[in-house]
Amino acid sequence: MRVYHFTNTNYGISNLSLKRLKISRFNQLNDPFELLAADLLDPKDRKVLSEFKNNLNLTKGVICFSSSWGNPLLWGHYAEKHSGMALGFDVPDEFLFEVHYTTQRLKVKFDQKTRKIVDGERLMENLLRTKFIDWKYEEERRMFVDLDPTSNEGGSYFAEFSKELVLREVILGLKCDLPIYRVRQLLEDETIPVRVKKAGMALRSFKIIEDRSARV
Numbered sequence: 001m002r003v004y005h006f007t008n009t010n011y012g013i014s015n016l017s018l019k020r021l022k023i024s025r026f027n028q029l030n031d032p033f034e035l036l037a038a039d040l041l042d043p044k045d046r047k048v049l050s051e052f053k054n055n056l057n058l059t060k061g062v063i064c065f066s067s068s069w070g071n072p073l074l075w076g077h078y079a080e081k082h083s084g085m086a087l088g089f090d091v092p093d094e095f096l097f098e099v100h101y102t103t104q105r106l107k108v109k110f111d112q113k114t115r116k117i118v119d120g121e122r123l124m125e126n127l128l129r130t131k132f133i134d135w136k137y138e139e140e141r142r143m144f145v146d147l148d149p150t151s152n153e154g155g156s157y158f159a160e161f162s163k164e165l166v167l168r169e170v171i172l173g174l175k176c177d178l179p180i181y182r183v184r185q186l187l188e189d190e191t192i193p194v195r196v197k198k199a200g201m202a203l204r205s206f207k208i209i210e211d212r213s214a215r216v
Helices: 009-018 043-059 072-078 120-128 133-138 180-186
Strands: 002-007 020-023 060-066 085-090 100-102 130-132 140-146 157-160 166-172 195-201 208-210
Touching: 002 009, 002 072, 002 166, 009 020, 009 085, 009 166, 009 180, 020 060, 043 060, 072 133, 100 133, 120 130, 130 133, 140 157, 166 180, 180 195
Parallel strands: 100 130, 166 195
Antiparallel strands: 002 060, 002 085, 020 157, 060 140, 085 166, 195 208
């Protein structure tokens, strides 16, 4: 599946040069309800879910993508107000998890004696894929990654470009001041061709599209 990762210019050029993406940690994501999208009225339940989130944060991370790049909100929120870029990757479907958007918090069942979560694996998968419905514009797909302690760089972790993460497109934002030919030069020796294009504004809808005048 073709998916898109939005970033600012500096990170984008670093990603392209070093052929890798930074792995996000769950406690650094911009939604405070991440992994806590459950009904947590009982203080005991809140404690259990918070511990669950903290423990998962130590072993797993996530790379966030969108299934499309035409929504101007994505560029405004995640690509430095349209001055950044979107990187398009081909990722096998089995490595991507579609986010479910809802108005309802998940119900969690606890063992009344042990206070442990009942069917914890199923709950974990649901929590990893559940967000409030107002995030729906993101059309998010998630790639979960095990954190390798040997690849820790000052507290940051990275996923190398690979057969599961194949770079195929670079879209420069409307306000991105990088010369398109420079980015093309950076990628001209890639084994698999990477198309570099410039974003433009649709004339009859609120949509970001390719600026065809920048093709040459």
